[in-house]
Each structure stands twice: as C-alpha cells, then as structure tokens.
Amino acid sequence: MSTTPRTDAAEETAVPSSDATATTQEEISAEIAEIAAQAAQATPDGQPSGARQPRIDYPPYRSSILRHPTKDPRHVDPETIERVAPCFGHRDVHPLEADLTIGAHAGTNSAVSGEPIGERITVTGRIVDGDGRPVAGQLVEIWQANAAGRYVHKNEQHPAPLDPNFTGVGRCLTDANGDYRFRTIKPGPYPWGNHRNAWRPAHIHFSLFGNAFTQRLVTQMYFPGDPLFALDPIYQAITDQKARDALVATYDHDRTVPDFSMGYRWDIVLTGSGRIWTEPEK
Numbered sequence: 492m493s494t495t496p497r498t499d500a501a502e503e504t505a506v507p508s509s510d511a512t513a514t515t516q517e518e519i520s521a522e523i524a525e526i527a528a529q530a531a532q533a534t535p536d537g538q539p540s541g542a543r544q545p546r547i548d549y550p551p552y553r554s555s556i557l558r559h560p561t562k563d564p565r566h567v568d569p570e571t572i573e574r575v576a577p578c579f580g581h582r583d584v585h586p587l588e589a590d591l592t593i594g595a596h597a598g599t600n601s602a603v604s605g606e607p608i609g610e611r612i613t614v615t616g617r618i619v620d621g622d623g624r625p626v627a628g629q630l631v632e633i634w635q636a637n638a639a640g641r642y643v644h645k646n647e648q649h650p651a652p653l654d655p656n657f658t659g660v661g662r663c664l665t666d667a668n669g670d671y672r673f674r675t676i677k678p679g680p681y682p683w684g685n686h687r688n689a690w691r692p693a694h695i696h697f698s699l700f701g702n703a704f705t706q707r708l709v710t711q712m713y714f715p716g717d718p719l720f721a722l723d724p725i726y727q728a729i730t731d732q733k734a735r736d737a738l739v740a741t742y743d744h745d746r747t748v749p750d751f752s753m754g755y756r757w758d759i760v761l762t763g764s765g766r767i768w769t770e771p772e773k
C-alpha cells in the first residue's frame with residue numbers, strides 16, 4: 492500500500508479572523524513580538540527555553556489553540572502497529588512523481604495542456620539521522636500552493652487563479668546517500684485567515700515517512716530572505732533562531748540548471764538535538 496500526500500492545508504484555515512485584537516500591520520507585529528518574547532521565557536510542556544520545537548498552543552497562531560492535542564499521546568506497541576500500518580516499496584513510487592512540472596503520472600501531477608506557470612526550481616537535500624547518517628529509501632512527500640499562492644483544495648478561499656497544469660503534489664524516495672530531489676514551481680505567498688492581512692511566507696510542506704509509519708514527521712521548507720518571516724506566527728512560534736534557520740533552504744547556484752531552473756538545497760535532520768521543527772500532531 493502506498494501513502495497519500497496531505498493536501499488539506501487550506502482546510503485548516505477555518506478560524507475566522509473577526510475577533511482579532513490587532514488590526515494594523517504594526518499592531519500585529521507588536522502582538523507577535525510580545526507573545527514570542529513570552530514564549531521564549533516560558534518552559535511550556537517541559538520544553539527548555541529556546542527549544543527547537545514550538546509550543547503546541549501558541550496564541551498568535553490562532554488555530555493552534557483550537558486544535559492542539561489536549562491528551563497524552565496514545566502509546567502503542569510499535570511492532571503491532573507495523574503489522575497493519577501503510578508501507579511502500581520502490582515499485583510504488585515512480586521517479587516521475589518527483590517532477591511537479593510534468594504530465595500526469597500515477598494520479599499525482601496533472602498537467603493537461605503544457606507546463607505550469609511560474610519560476611521553475613529544483614529542491615534537493617539530504618535526510619540524515621541525529622548522528623549524520625543518511626536515511627536511505629525514505630518516502631518524502633510534498634504539497635504546496637502554485638505560483639499565485641493558490642492550493643488545489645475544495646475549501647480554498649484565495650481568489651487567485653488555479654493552474655490547470657499544476658496540482659502541487661509530489662513524492663520521491665531518498666537514494667542510498669539519503670538524497671531527495673524535486674522539480675517544481677516556486678510557490679507564491681499564501682493569504683490565510685489567522686489575522687487581518689495575514690500572509691504565509693512561500694513554503695513547501697514536507698512529510699517525512701521515516702523508517703516506519705509511527706515515525707512520520709510533517710514540516711515546512713521556506714525560501715531565503717522572505718520578508719514575511721517577521722510577520723508569520725507559525726515561523727515566529729519557533730523561538731530558537733537555529734531551528735528557524737534550519738527551515739530555510741539555501742540558494743545553490745551549482746544546482747541551478749542553465750537556462751532552465753533555480754536550485755535550492757534543504758537538508759533535514761530527523762532526530763537528536765538538531766531535529767527539524769515539525770508540525771504538532773493534530
């Protein structure tokens with residue numbers, strides 16, 4: 492059985508912004524900065540100040556209050572779970588699924604009349620464990636908005652154009668060195684209902700399957716120098732600057748293909764003290 496990338500980011504924007512207290516950009520920035528400062532002092536959930544993982548209930552990220560877990564995780568016997576959990580093999584993941592700019596394959600990419608609009612990019616990187624060992628054969632799934640900042644989703648509210656040649660969904664397996672590689676289109680910034688004039692920095696969602704279903708992590712990759720970082724409560728919920736920086740890809744001219752596409756590198760550490768920020772389980 493293979494797994495399916497999540498495409499429900501837009502569905503998760505259901506919180507209305509009507510009761511937001513801040514209305515101007517300055518007020519919103521000040522509110523975010525104040526709460527970020529409080530968060531940096533606190534040790535919520537036993538996390539040390541400056542922890543790489545954010546608070547699961549971070550007020551400026553409004554829907555985190557509504558949907559963060561309120562009960563302890565359910566403990567399961569890993570061996571029992573592995574008998575019924577989804578798994579996959581090399582034959583389930585076609586190499587073309589890593590190219591979000593080309594025609595339909597296996598129900599993922601759905602180009603119908605040519606190439607998608609936008610800036611072509613390649614995103615590559617290495618997935619390693621806490622000791623720097625490559626994680627080979629790792630299922631990496633991505634989903635993202637199109638160049639206009641629009642997701643393909645039934646609940647999408649953003650009145651930007653859909654691109655008939657872009658679904659924004661892809662996946663691949665890491666090679667023996669733990670390297671993954673995608674070709675896609677740079678996503679646009681995404682307006683969401685968190686507060687007035689809230690825009691998410693351009694980002695690509697990543698699901699990292701680990702070696703087993705119970706290890707799956709979901710995270711996001713950003714692009715260098717995005718002016719929206721300072722205004723984004725999801726990014727600001729992370730108090731540790733190194734943990735923030737670890738989410739930002741590096742422009743890599745060696746991976747830029749002449750006359751064709753821009754290259755970005757983004758490496759991911761799955762475990763240990765350098766573990767990548769991950770979205771709280773919902």
Ligand SMILES: O=C(O)c1ccc(O)c(O)c1
Nearest residue numbers: 500503504554681683691
């Ligand atoms: O958590 C959210 O509500 C949310 C909404 C839109 C996004 O693009 C996103 O990454 C998160």
